[in-house]
Amino acid sequence: MINQGWIYLTVLALLLVVLNAVFVASEFSLIKLRYSHFNDALLEELRKVWRFKRILFRVDRTLRFIRLVLMCITLLLGVTLVALLNRVVVHWGIVVEFPEAALLFIVAFFGTVSVQHVIGHLVPRGIALQHPVEVLQATTWIVWPLLLVSFPLMRIFDPLSRTFLRILRLDPDVSLNQLDLEQQVRSLDEDDAVPDFTQRVFKNVISMRDLVVQDVMLPRNQIQYFNIFDGNAINVKLSKSAGHTRYPLCEGDLDNCIGIIHIKDIFRSSVDVQRLDFKKMARPVVYVGPDDLLEQVLEKLLDMRLHMALVQDEFGGTVGAITMENIVEVLVGNIQDEFDSETE
Structure with missing residues (x-):
């Protein structure tokens, strides 16, 4: 007989994977809309919709929030898989001691990485880069409410991060824009339709901002x-x-x-x-x-x-x-x- 706890943990793990895919798709759709040669008229139409306006107005803050959520999801998924595997070995009557416990954590780790990378990252990333508008429209219903709820937390985390960066004598005002742009540039390498010369020129344009x-x-x-x-x-x-x-x-x-x-x-x-x-x-x-x-x-x-x-x-x-x-x-x-x- 299937233990009811297994069902709950399995459903929770699947929900976390789906939620991870939603936020990854939202992240790459924002990057695509922000840095590609996009239809400006359509982008302005999106900004007129109340739920899009807040997300597109401060894309950098939205991306920071999405990455925070993705980190939390990954941690929760790892804990969930460990608990699920623990129930499996207990159900089979295996005594979990040091070697078995180590193996259990290794299996949970690689399971989390595999599921996250394929289903939770690669697939939604590919969809978002090809259909950014549709993906943003579909994912905003989840991202926007959570963004509002997390706003107080972001107001706490941002000053803390700036304080630590100052302690390390680093610039606290460095934006994630450059990283987002580099991610978009790297995506060109995987697009066979973009000639090598075009990719090289585009990368040189990005690097020119550092030249005097x-x-x-x-x-x-x-x-x-x-x-x-x-x-x-x-x-x-x-x-x-x-x-x-x-x-x-x-x-x-x-x-x-x-x-x-x-x-x-x-x-x-x-x-x-x-x-x-x-x-x-x-x-x-x-x-x-x-x-x-x-x-x-x-x-x-x-x-x-x-x-x-x-x-x-x-x-x-x-x-x-x-x-x-x-x-x-x-x-x-x-x-x-x-x-x-x-x-x-």
Whole structure:
């Protein structure tokens, strides 16, 4: 005769697995909606629904709550399986001593891991990444009420975690956004429909947020510039040998730059080169700092429709230059045109 306790424990274990799958699906649907090229109009429609609005308004907090619940479910499932296996061995009349007890815990551990990984993680993860909207709509009814109930606990746990991080001299304001984004990037590796080049560019875009100007800039000793005191003929001769399209126009050296000369402006002019006024032709020069974020510099160049900026240190000296090509090479790799040699 089946013991009634077995039924309760078995049902509880199954419910925990299902609940784990629900929260895993909700987690990955949120990540998918947050970081993929998604239908913005549909996402705005979701935000208008009261139960979605609170979840989507603070996705980072929702994800922290989901991970807390998943940890609790895993612990409860392990305890439940241990109790269930204990009832089995007692029913069979096996005396549980040290070797048997150790084996019991090992079986419970691997059983929990296997069930959680396959049914409670891999399957709902795959469903959520392919159908994020439908999954979020289906799981919100469970996630949203529990999120409201757990709000007081999160208000306690968050300050505690920040305190411990400060004790360890770590930044307490680091968000989980980067981890969530990395998870989305890793999911690209499993998608055969996404070409390798696209995956590499996407990963480079994510890693660019950690780069600053001095990581990719052209150092001062490699910058070729026009010296206004040398005369137009010498400067044009330099441009022919160097092969670039833009040159800083300087009075003596790079610390006294008065503008940027575009070589097209010279050759488009109907005036003889010797009579050209390079000062009037020069375009404005933009300065950035060596520690400026590369993302911000890229945005600045795009907004100002410029291709080059000089890098200036805190003392006002020019330490290098950065071009749009330098930044693009961070994303797609080395760029060579028909005029570049293999050694450059």
